[in-house]
Amino acid sequence: MSIFHIMKFCPLPRGFALLAVFLLILTPIARAQIALNPTDPKAERVLIRSADISTEITGRFAVTTFDLVFANPNGRDLEGTFEFPLLDGQRVVRFALDINGALREAVPVEKEKGRVVFEEIERRQVDPGLLEQTAGNNYRARIFPIPANGTRRIVIAYQEDLMTASTAANKAPRYRLALNFPNELRTFNLTASVFAAPGAKPAQASTSLALKLPAWSDGHVLQVKKENFTARGVLDLKLPAISTSARPAVITETFNGREYFYAEAALPATALKANARPEPKCVGILWDASGSGRDRNHKREFALLDAWFAAVRNVEVKLVCLRNTAAAPITFKVRRGKWSELRAALEKTIYDGATSFDGLIDDASVDEWLLFSDGVVNFGTTQNLEKLPLRAPVHAVNASAKAAPAFLRRLAAQGGGEFADLMALDAKTATSRLRRISPRVLAVERDPEAVAQIFPEVGAPVNTENGTFVVTGILRQQSATVRVKIGSNENDAQAIEVAINSGENTGSLAARAWATTKINHLAAAPGDNREDIRRTSREFRIVTPDTSLIVLETLADYIRYDIEPPAELRDEWLKQRRATDAATNKNRKQQIDRIVTMLHERVQWWEKEFPKDKPIKRPPETKPIHPASEVVILGGSERQNTVRQEQSRRRERPAAAPRANDADGEIVAIERFMVSDARQAADLDRSGFEDGRRVDKPATGSFIALQRWSPSASYLDRLRRAPEAERFSIYLEERADHAREPGFYLDVAEYFFDEAKHTPTALQILSNLAELGLEDAALLRVLGHRLVQAGRPDLALPVFERVLKIRGEEPQSRRDLALVCAKLEQYQRTADLLWEIVSRKWDDRFPEIEMIALGELNAIVATHAGKLDLSKIDARLLKNMPVGLRVILTWDADNSDIDLWVDDPSGDRAMYSRPLTYQGGRMSRDFTGGYGPEEFLVRTPKAGKYTVRINYYGDSRQTALGPVTAQVRLITDFGTASEKEKLITVRLVDKKEELEIGSIVIGE
Known part of the structure; x- marks a missing residue:
């Protein structure tokens, strides 16, 4: 079957807009057109000029x-x-691009590093390519550029286990390739090579493509060449049945100095007669009702339930719907296989929210559980669970193309249940699988000096439906024997004996078959086996959740990023790499020394006594703190430097800019303000507002007033008018028109948090942000910050863990996670994460972020003395400098320019062009291409009102994913035990000069 389904292109002015190309796998039943539709209606359609498709089957x-x-x-x-x-059963195993007219193979790289390298090189306008696995068994390839009026050659290959993907329970594998190209191809080549045991009959080929298939060449090669051909149809190969002879079929391959073997053996007749499960009196159904549940094939799920209830007949059913948390169970009675009442309830399911196992509790009356889900768990505190908290066996059922089958298979195996993939099995076959107990591998007997690393390992379930059993391993001697015992227990155990001889039936699949079998096995518990999976995937160039494939243009890039290149560049790479090792060690020391120097300058500021009288009036400044001549040295591409120079030029104006709300009395650029005290509940008392502001009076003799604004949105007007019982229904109505808009979920969730006072509903709606993008770090950051506002740092923690995994190359990912860990009193991890920020050299887009992290690190150390291991931290950098007032601005969008301004009681403004005020207020370096943070500090604030403003210049993002979301933290007594904090979240739409968001009054 084809991996190409839908593609979309848009034109990319050099350094500006993003091209998106989307490919989806075709199901075994249906195929969809490969459409190349530009998102810009003025652009011409991008065409596929030629296609060369080859299949090798062993x-x-x-x-x-x-x-x-x-x-x-x-x-x-x-x-x-x-x-x-x-x-x-399918995995990407090859990725290649043409570089200067020659095809260059991708090499494996750790996922985080691959993303960093790709985006850095892309900014320099050269030719990187990256292929990575996202969530579940979903993949993404990023390529730049496809040249103007030119062509680009791309090669992608995937490996699959045909018996796993078989749609019928028989011993004859079947291969299907679905094609649906939208335009006529200048050249079309199709080659299928089937290697079978000696004497076996050739494969039977048929096709719905508009061509006549030739006879098999040499009995195992089928080749078609066409010109000016439109390829739309299916190639179907019925392959020779797996031999049931006593002797297993073995192939071998030597790879990287090791000899690998792959053996297929017929299962003993007794093993094929799997033990039937006792009929349950009570069954629990775990129904994934999250937003992504809408995409599952419910017709196949209902067909399975039809067959399953027909088999068990009379049973009590307890239905539990899973969203961001598990719902209370609902009980149904099924008699004589009739389940119409339950079916009606499932058909009325509302699919909303994220996917989580939070809140799931056991029920002692349940004999079996049926889990219907895609397995992509993206929310809650139980995302990394090793086993569901259920006593009875758990069967996992998948009916989605975008799934995590390895995770579902693990849940089933560890819960004593079965895994049924409805994308590959019909209802009758799946029911048969669920109603029996599969045998397991009980023992593997071998000479460890003759063979090593044999898979499957002891405890692995054995699929008996296709009648075969696979054994793979590494051969160390000229010959060896492996004896595998399978069964439900020692009493019914049967042995399969495999004899392997060096050089037997050599081919090109044994090594990779071993590697994929190993990775699939280890993926059952990825946390414990992550490093082993990474090593294996890198060696065999197999894409996994932690390993990507990357193509770079020049040898210099492979050296610069310490990535081992393809074979043709390796010798020169090794030679030049030795010279870079010494420089790397020197740079680490220079980084720490640089921070020590910066800290010394910070101490001088902190220890200085500044006047608190009225400042002398100064003429307005016209020169920015970072003039255009200095911006170029910040790094990045010519495109980015141009943007920064333009931003600097725009800032060459009087610093006392007119306020955006002075002219018309309103701030139209703010869609929403959301207010929360991290130490209080989410509900707010409306009696605390004065003149449209929320007023909180901490015990320290200061109070914070925060502006509150509501967006102008018709769906919020409808919610406010509606009776309480109808509000959720109105949300569902409006969701149909705003399903892909993050701001919609933020607005409605905020309404249920603050106005409707229904936190469970608000959390469910907010959790939809986790469903909108499998690996959208910006959305996840917004979700995490809003969960913190809602007083749920426990839910925010796994969100920021995910962001760190996605965007580990950005210091903000560690800082966000560190701050949440601090709220959960995980102070050691907080300190470790902050030290990573301080001690590493980051991209120039994040100027002096190390100093902000260092201040937060020292505050943690000072307030938790004696409880932390500080052995990794350079003692020269341990100095706490508490301040009376601290303001921090961060935002979620890369390549955006947002400024923090603070006006003190004397009217003196701290900003990018005036970083030090008369009374000692200090503004950090300006961020013009990152996410912040920007920080304002004053050690001993003068009594009076401090007004906090945001200056939003806009952004140069390649994608416009929606409004930028900014967070502002207002902190008093920072670095002391009496610290107080308020958090404001602001969504920005229009580019305005100045936005007032709140104020802090110091003193009674």
């Missing part, structure tokens, strides 16, 4: 390779992003 394994040439008729370069899910 036994039950197949590798399919797509070699495509894209033609860009537009006068602008394009960037491409391919997104495609693969089915269970």
Whole structure:
């Protein structure tokens, strides 16, 4: 089946707009057109000029390779992003791009590093390519550029286990390749090579493509070449049945100095007669009712339930819907297989919120559980659970192309249940699987000096439906024997004996078959096996959740980023790499020394006594603190430097800019302000507002007033008018028109938090942000910050853990996680994360963020003395400098320019061009291309009112994913035990000069 389903291109002016290309896997039943539709209606359609598709099949394994040439008729370069899910048993094993007219193979790299390198190189306008796995078994390839009026060649290959993907329970594997190209191809080549045991009959080929298939060449090669051909149809190969002879079929391969073997053996007849499960008296159904649940194939799920209830007949059912938290169970009675009442309830399911196992509790009356889910758990405190908290066996059922089958299989195996993939099994076959107890691997007997690393390992379930059993391993001697015992227990155990001889039936699939089998096995518990999975995936160039494939243009780039290149560049890379090692060690020391120097300058400021009288009036400044001549040295591409120079030029104006709300009395650029005290409940007392402001009076003799604004949105007007019982229904109505808008969920969740006073509903609606993008760090950051506001740092913690995994190359990811850990009193981890920020060299887009993190690190150390291990921290950097007032601004969008301004009681303004005020207020370095933070500090604040403003210049993002969301923290007595904090979240739409968001009054 094809990995190409839907593609979309848009023109990319050099350094500006983002091209998106989306590819989806075709199901075994249906196929969809490969459409290349530009998002810009004025752009010409990007075409596929040629397609060379090849398939190599050995036994039950197949590798399919797509070699495509894209033609860009537009006068602008394009960037491409391919997104495609693969089915269970399929893995990407090759990625290559043409570089200067020659095909260059991708090399493995850790996922975080791959993303960092790709985006850095892309900013320099050269030719990187990156293929990575997102959530579940979903993949994304990013390519830049597809040249203006030119072509780009792309090669992607995936490997699959045909027996796993088989749609019928028989011993004959079947291979299907679905094609649906939208335009006529200049050249089309299709080759299928099937390697079978000696004497086996050739595969039977049929097709719905508009061509006549030739006879098999040499009995195992089928080749078609066409010109000016439109490829729309399916190639179907019925392969020779797996031999049931006593001797297992074995293939071998030597790879990187090791010899690997792959063996297929017929299962003993007794093993095929799996033990039937006792009929349950009570069954629990865990129904994933999250937003992504709408995309599951409910027709197949209901067909399975039809067959399953027909088999068990009379049973009590307890239905538990899973969203961001588990709902209370609902009981149904099924008699004589009739389940119409339960079906009606499932058909009325409201799919909303994220996917989580939070709140799931056991029920002693349940004999079996059926879990219907895609397995992509994206919310809650139980995302990394090893086993569901249920006593009875758990069967996992998948009916989604965008799923995490390895996770579902693990849950089933560890819960004593079965896994049924309805994307590959019909209802009858799936029911048969769920109603029996699969045998397990009980023992593996071998000479460890002759063979090593054999899979499957002891305890692995054995799929008996296709009648075969696979054993893989590493051969160390000329010959060896492996004896595998399978069964439900020692009493019914049966042995399979495999004899392996060096050089037997050599081919090109044994090594990779071993590697994928190992990775699939280890993926059952990825936390414990992550490093082993990474090592294996890097060696065999297999994409996993932690390993990507990358193509770089020049040897210098492979050296600069310490990535081992393809074979043709490796010798020179090794030679030049030795010279860089010494420089790397020197740079680490220089980083710490640089921070020590900066800290010394900070101490001088902190120890200085500043006057608190009225400042002398100064003429307005016209020169920015970072003039254009200095901006260029910040790094980045020519495109980014141009943007920064333009920003600097725009700032060459009087510092006392007119206020945006002075002219018309309103701030139209703010969609929403959300207020929360991290130490108090989410509900707010309306009696605390004075003149439209929320007033809180801490015990320290100061109070904070925060502006509160509501967006102008018709859906909020409807909610406010509606009776309480109808509000959620109105939200669902409006969701149909705003389903992909993050701001919609933020607005409505905030309404249920603050106005409707219904926190459970607000949390469910807010959790939809986790469903909008599998790996959208910006959305997840917004979600995490809002959960903190709601007083749920426990829910925010796994969100920021995910952001760190996605965007580990950005210091903000560690800082966000560190601050949440502090709220959860995980102070050691807080300190460790902050020290990572201080001690590493970051991209120039994040100027002096180390100093902000260092201040927060010293505050943690000072307030938790004696409880922390500080052995990793350079003692020269341990100095707490508490301040009476601290204001911090951060935002969620990269390449955005937002400024923090603070006006003190004397009218003196701290800003990017005036970083030090008369009374000693200090503003941090200006961020013009990152996420912040920008920080204002004053050690001993003068009594009076401090007004906090945001100056939003806009952004140069390549994608416009919606309004920028900014967070402002207002802190008094920072670095002391009496610290107080308020958090404001602001969504910005229009580019305005100045936005007042709140104030702090110091003194009674």
